[in-house]
Amino acid sequence: MEKLLEVKDLYVSFDTHGGEVHAVRGVNFELEKGETLAIVGESGSGKSVTSKALMGLIPNPPGRIKNGAILFDGRDLTKLAEKDMQGIRGKEVAMIFQDPMTSLNPTMTVGNQIMEGLRKHQKMNQGDAHARAKELLALVGIPNPEVRVNQYPHQFSGGMRQRVVIAMALACNPRLLIADEPTTALDVTIQAQILELMKDIQKKTDAGIIFITHDLGVVANVADRVAVMYAGKIVEVGTVDEIFYDPKHPYTWGLLASMPSPDGTDEELYAIPGTPPDLIKPPKGDAFAARNPQAMKIDFEIEPPMFQVSHTHYAATWLLHPNAPKIEAPEMIQNRIRQMKAGNRNG
Structure with missing residues (x-):
């Protein structure tokens, strides 16, 4: 192209x-x-x-x-x-x-x-x-x-x-x-x-x-x-299917979780905890760390680079580092992804 x-x-x-x-x-x-x-x-x-x-x-x-x-x-x-x-x-x-x-x-x-x-x-x-x-x-x-x-x-x-x-x-x-x-x-x-x-x-x-x-x-x-942008930076980029069905950044997880479910069964909507950082004094490390339940010590100290997931999919999160612990998306996110996949097949 x-x-x-x-x-x-x-x-x-x-x-x-x-x-x-x-x-x-x-x-x-x-x-x-x-x-x-x-x-x-x-x-x-x-x-x-x-x-x-x-x-x-x-x-x-x-x-x-x-x-x-x-x-x-x-x-x-x-x-x-x-x-x-x-x-x-x-x-x-x-x-x-x-x-x-x-x-x-x-x-x-x-x-x-x-x-x-x-x-x-x-x-x-x-x-x-x-x-x-x-x-x-x-x-x-x-x-x-x-x-x-x-x-x-x-x-x-x-x-x-x-x-x-x-x-x-x-x-x-x-x-x-x-x-x-x-x-x-x-x-x-x-x-x-x-x-x-x-x-x-x-x-x-x-x-x-x-x-x-x-x-x-x-x-x-x-x-x-x-x-996906957060605090003035692109933190994840990929095809629609990669972002919706295989998200890697915890912020993208939060955005997906805050969407209403396709079948309308949500009792309440999820909200990402906290607020975005003050960009007059941008935080050290990963700007999303303070709102990230999966944050590690390094997230508060060093800004993560863009890690390559595929030739079209990249995400700036230390969770993708080879030495990082294997942390899966929360069950809420996995359920939402399963709902979207099911809705896509039915649609």
Whole structure:
């Protein structure tokens, strides 16, 4: 497959009154053309900051990319001037934000908002841009596009507004689409429709997709690979099956355990104990150690490297060291994995 994006040793920090927040700390990943990579983790894990860095949207000040490279088609986006990024943003790389109401201008028709990108990047005239806007609304499943193109955001439901935002992102046929929590504010029925829409669009355009979410359950039927983030780092990465059916990092165990069971038999939901660390003063060793019931002495002293499980599966946990004691995932996690496998077979 053709490599579309490569992120190398990315560090992003923000200056605050309390000190420097080390929001992203040495992130590495790749994305192939036509592939979907899901980045999952709790709020504050660095997912959205990573996505904004890819778009060149880190406000400076107070934020800055301290180190690393973002190679898109071989070009390092971190080295480009803002004027050059404006030629890439929206045209080559586009983003779907979490809340459509913050992405849409209430004083403009949705058609004019879609047409902005077409006229800027594609140099279309008014008539061609208007026709293309109607085509895009139809593509994302909005009925009566010839009428809806002249309506305003408040005349659309939440799910339809999110479809408009997707249409705007797709307007210039980007090769990389970043979806930052695109279904969080939607009910489960609309959520499923939006996810199915994104899969369908990817088949038609062969775009690479980075899907940002805190909900592992959302990515099961969307992603090809999953990267699990915690405290500004990727702690495990693998195919969907490897992450769901053979997880190795205790944090991934906790995320899986906190998902509702497929059969709805949970009496109560599991919650990972404790809270994420203060990234003004990142902890020594494994950042998850304080919340990890399986933590060993070394976890509090030395940060674990990425251990290779397979050619596609890596995890940063000392449990994978050859000299580590053989600790299996807790029974709760093993039961959840068995439930998911059974549900997958039955589905």
